[in-house]
Amino acid sequence: MESVRRITRVLEVESSGAIVPIDLSLPTDAKECFGLQAIVVGLFPGVDSVDDFGEFSVSFNGKANHPVHQLVPYESAQSRQVSTTRIGLLPLSTKLTSGGRITGFYRDLERQTEPFKSYQVRISFNLITE
């Protein structure tokens, strides 16, 4: 029986301009990834909302499929309070092979002012499993 599952992985970004590798596996019963979302977790008082806080790239099935390479935005607390929309889910339709690795990277684009404050990036995969 098919079901829908959301898997989240957290990346730690500890320096300005850091490159954080992504290397993970998804549950073996995952058949398809139909959505992906990357969100910066943290508040940076000196930073306005920006579309290019970081960039991330993700390949599926041992680098056989590379559907995503995009910017990761940051929404300031002030914007978040008045905003009526939330950072959306990127729709995908990527078939997954059992045991295939997910690889890629996240890169900080140095949008914070000094001193640098460590933060997390939460990457969520929406999966169809059976």
Place this chain on the structure above:
Amino acid sequence: MLLSSRGVADCYMDFFTVPLLGAEFTTPANRGWLFLVSDSLPQGLEIISETHALKVGASQPSSLQEFTGQLLVKLPEGATLDRLDFIRIIPTTSNEK
């Protein structure tokens, strides 16, 4: 194995050299895979591509470094590296149906 597992039946292969003429250098976009063969990389060197990004630390990378598409190369201050060499592979036919 590396290529067949990605559905590549045949490919074009050559050496690809990136001359480093400044602190930052961007290559033209292409659809090939680039496997880094240069060694003695300076600490702080960054090579960023569409699928993989490398920042050289205190030690040299221990595994095969594979990049795809367009590259952005950032040289650290004071580095004397003048070129980067890659093996470039461009798929010509695939097994995918």
